[in-house]
Amino acid sequence: MIIVTVKSKTKPENTNEYLKEFKNISPEVRAENGCLEYELYPCRADNSEFFLFERWESKEALDAHLKTGHMIEFISKTQDWFESKDIKIYEAL
Numbered sequence: 081m082i083i084v085t086v087k088s089k090t091k092p093e094n095t096n097e098y099l100k101e102f103k104n105i106s107p108e109v110r111a112e113n114g115c116l117e118y119e120l121y122p123c124r125a126d127n128s129e130f131f132l133f134e135r136w137e138s139k140e141a142l143d144a145h146l147k148t149g150h151m152i153e154f155i156s157k158t159q160d161w162f163e164s165k166d167i168k169i170y171e172a173l
Contacts, residue, residue, distance in 0.1 A: 081116070081172040082142050084134035086165060094161035095128045105154050112148065114141020128163075139171070 090098045102120055109118045114137040123129035136142040145151060 082134075082136040082139055083170040083172070084132070084136070084142065085168045085170075086130075086132035086134075088130050088132070088165040089126075089163045090128045090130070090161050091163055092128055094158075098130075098158055098161050101154060101158055105150055108148075108150050109145065112141070112145050114138060115145065142169075 099122075106118060106120070109115060115134075116137060117133060117135035119133050121131040121133070123131070134142075136145065
């Protein structure tokens with residue numbers, strides 16, 4: 081099993097756009113083969129800070145996810161909307 085965590089902070093002017101785009105894409109991602117969990121958690125103290133938690137059956141499932149057309153488009157569209165982003169990938173023992 082693979083766990084992906086993403087701690088991010090959007091630029092204030094892009095926060096609402098990011099949330100809208102995430103809500104649009106998340107049903108497609110959750111329906112992908114191998115996706116066990118895909119949840120975005122906004123920070124209660126700062127609505128421009130987010131924690132994304134992903135759980136995948138395997139590295140192959142995660143790799144396939146990152147190559148889907150909807151993810152390529154989403155990443156391309158949103159990449160400049162962030163002040164910071166910290167991505168970590170973990171593998172279960």
